[in-house]
Amino acid sequence: MSAAAKPPLRVLLCAPRGFCAGVVRAIDAVERALEIYGPPVYVRHEIVHNKYVVEGLKAKGAIFVEELSEIPATTTAPVIFSAHGVPKSVPAEAAALNFFAIDATCPLVTKVHREATLHNKRGREVVLIGHAGHPEVIGTMGQLPSGAVALVETAEQARVFTPRDPASLAYTTQTTLSIDDTAEIVAILQQRFPAMVSPHKEDICYATTNRQEAVKKVAGEVDAMIVVGAPNSSNSQRLREAAERQGCGLSVLLQRASEIDWEKFGAISTLAVTAGASAPEVLVEEIIDAFAERYAVKVETVHTVQEDVFFPLPRQLRPDIADTSANSAAE
Ligand code: SF4
Secondary structure: OOHHHOOEEEEEEEEOOOOOHHHHHHHHHHHHHHHHHOOOEEEEOOOOOOHHHHHHHHHHOEEEEOOHHHOOOOOOOEEEEOOOOOOOHHHHHHHHOOOEEEEOOOHHHHHHHHHHHHHHHOOOEEEEEOOOOOHHHHHHHOOOOOOOEEEEOOHHHHHHOOOOOOOOEEEEEOOOOOHHHHHHHHHHHHHHOOOOEOOOOOOOOHHHHHHHHHHHHHHOOOOEEEEEOOOOOHHHHHHHHHHHHOOOOEEEEEOOHHHOOOOOOOOOOEEEEEEOOOOOHHHHHHHHHHHHHHOEEEEEEEEOOOOOOOOOOOHHHOOOOOOOOOOOOOO
16 A cells, blocks of 8 residues: 555554563563573563563573473472562472572562561451452462452452451552552542551552553543553553543554454544553554554654663572572572
8 A cells, every 4th residue: 555545543652651660670580590590491470471572581491380380390490480479388389399489579569568468467457459360469368378368359349348357457459450440449448447557658550550641641532542462461451441441432452463453443543552561662563563554654652751660680680699500599
């Protein structure tokens, strides 16, 4: 199709979008472990929820498993825990198996783990606001003994939740939730249990917050929104919902350009594009390139806030202190 024949398309590129500091750290941890120790490097669960990233690391020698029991008991290779965090039983099992464990849990998830542990030590029941079955929720609940954490997923559940003792209650949240849904759930709980202790600083992380705010800013003025991300990525799903709630008529979560349903995108003149915290920029470019084949695309970046968060690598992988003899103590 010649450029002259293509219909015009204004593309608003949300900023910030894509990789957050926790995801960069987790991917770098696997790459660095491969460099230092050589393949294979075992990774428990998808290091971040993105197939493209996982396939790229597999090609370099990473082996992904869901449970430590899938790893040969005799290995001396590093075993890395994903950015989502793990229940306490996992590092304990790794130590019992004498594995060289490296924890790539995002420090902002670790912060939630610490909060939950502290509340528990102080005798408080912990309400965790989050989605059942997500690995981060499994990891956070698994910091405390069974039954110590009550999971609340919805406003309806918050309205009927019965604590053991309303005077001794605290809440924490999954880091990648909808800001608005969570505010509603917290308001209900606070109204019912005024003594409930809140986190000192929000548990929903800066990256989730910033990406949702960027989507909200543009979603009302575009015909369609594409969120680049995986279906099992919580923060990506929340971005798609945020655009829909803001009145965007077509809000779609896509992993690759090949998934674009061109029938749906036939009559648009404005499109916003963002990416979940685990989606690499190359996939955003791929999708814009696919639109550029059919439309005369004009891209404008819409900035909300500047991000400068950085997390250093796990201790065993830092150049100054890395111990290249495997089996050094797990962090
Ligand atoms: Fe950490 Fe937030 Fe990124 Fe999750 S989305 S890895 S909590 S910075």
